[in-house]
Amino acid sequence: MxxxxxxxxxxxxxxxxxxxxxxxxxxxxxxxxxxxxxxxxxxxxxxxxxxxxxxxxxxxxxxxxxxxxxxxxxxxxxxxxxxxxxxxxxxxxxxxxxxxxxxxxxxxxxxxxxxxxxxxxxxxxRARAVAIFPPSATRVDAPDSVHQLADPGLLGKVVIADPRFGTTGSHLAILRARLGPDRFRRLLQSWKTNQIQVASSNSASRDRVISGEAWIGLTDTDDIEVVRRRGVEIDEGFLAGDGVILxxxxxxxxxxxxxxxxxxxxxxxxxxxxxxxxxxxxxxxxxxxxxxxxxxxxxxGIAQLDPIEIDWVEAASQLRDAVFEAERILLNP
Structure with missing residues (x-):
């Protein structure tokens, strides 16, 4: 039955x-x-x-x-x-x-x-942003470009989410479309050299910043705001040097x-x-x-952030290669 x-x-x-x-x-x-x-x-x-x-x-x-x-x-x-x-x-x-x-x-x-x-x-x-561990502000300047995530002063203290999923993969695809394949791969290699951490998700990246395990976390504005409203002390910055990505x-x-x-x-x-x-x-x-x-x-608001124009079709065409290269360079030992 x-x-x-x-x-x-x-x-x-x-x-x-x-x-x-x-x-x-x-x-x-x-x-x-x-x-x-x-x-x-x-x-x-x-x-x-x-x-x-x-x-x-x-x-x-x-x-x-x-x-x-x-x-x-x-x-x-x-x-x-x-x-x-x-x-x-x-x-x-x-x-x-x-x-x-x-x-x-x-x-x-x-x-x-x-x-x-x-x-x-x-x-x-939501905007792509960097979560900043407050005590770290006295040690380093908040980055305004993805290239600054390779600053030797941030050795081992930057975290991003797994690029195979969610908005991190999208962000990387947009970067590959703007930089071109060669410059994009060099950027990833500079992050690898600087011992960038890779967490399971944007919220996990933010949590590593909250704990002090990382000083800078590449994430989204919503992941930062939701813990701020719970009273968690965490700073927020935008990569204005690259242009804000919505x-x-x-x-x-x-x-x-x-x-x-x-x-x-x-x-x-x-x-x-x-x-x-x-x-x-x-x-x-x-x-x-x-x-x-x-x-x-x-x-x-949009006027406040002044986001860059994105060719969504071009960025989407870069997604598979951007994720593959990030996985090969950042996730493989």
Whole structure:
């Protein structure tokens, strides 16, 4: 009988309906669950549409769910993809796994943050930043460039997250696109020579800075802000010499998904300026991209950061090689 129940449940999922007949939508989300779950709960309350959310693990940020969408190409289970960075979304769009968003979705978000064919749209960004151990400020100047992470005065005292996952890989891909392959590999080798540490994630990098194991940690603004609001003493700096990099969250619709109408409703709802304002005011201190979103007191705004323009397609084309070279140079003994 148990086998029969599971068989019937599978038929219901294939048919695109929830078991109880109620409206539902499935979202694959790599944004931190502690922040995104509250947003999705609010959507449920406002619309009555149940959200079935699948979250990435901290150790495989972004990569795990992107691979899952690929593996389900012939029978998609995901309706809405909420990625915490844009480059892997660009690749999924190029592979034909997304369909167009509604034309009205994210109307206040500029062209620099969205796909020209409207296959994905960025929102609620975070900036790449350095976490700084306060006592270290008397020993070294805070770096304003990735090249300064190889300063001999920081020997063994800089940490980055595993480049194979999450926003660190995206950051390296953007650097490779800007520097070119040769200069990029020389940068990685200089980090290796300076005994740069590699932690499992951005939050783990930040934690090594908090403990004093490292003085400087390459991470994201949200990872720094969330512990500051708990009363942890940690400083923040931006690599202004390179140009500040903003990495938006991304919303996309999976082609051939089971609940297309509910998916469009959720995507449009998430791309409202109100959602960006909620995330900007939350402990993650996201950076609103909509021109009509209000920056909360103590928040970060685009005008304040003056981020560099990024060719997302070019950066995405560098992702595989950037990650491979970082793994070869930084992770191999």
């Amino acid at each position: 148990a086998v029969m129940r599971w068989w019937l449940f599978g038929l219901v999922l294939i048919a695109g309906c929830s078991p109880d007949g109620a409206q539902s939508v499935t979202v694959y989300c790599s944004h931190d669950r502690s922040h995104s779950e509250k947003i999705l709960d609010q959507f449920e309350q406002e619309t009555g549409i149940r959200v079935d959310a699948v979250y990435d693990t901290e150790a495989t940020k972004t990569v795990g769910l992107a691979q899952r969408i690929r593996s389900e190409r012939k029978r998609p289970r995901c309706d809405v993809h909420w990625s915490n960075e844009p480059l892997r979304a660009v690749l999924l769009a190029q592979e034909g796994l997304y369909r167009s968003l509604p034309s009205s979705a994210g109307v206040g978000i500029g062209a620099r943050w969205r796909d020209p064919q409207n296959l994905w749209c960025g929102f609620a960004a 990495l938006p969250n991304v919303i996309a619709l999976v082609k051939g998904s089971p609940h297309p109408e509910e998916a469009e409703q959720l995507a449009s709802w998430l791309l409202r300026s109100e959602v960006e304002e909620w995330l900007a005011a939350s402990p993650s201190r996201q950076i609103a991209l909509s021109h009509d979103a209000v920056v909360p007191e103590g928040g970060l």
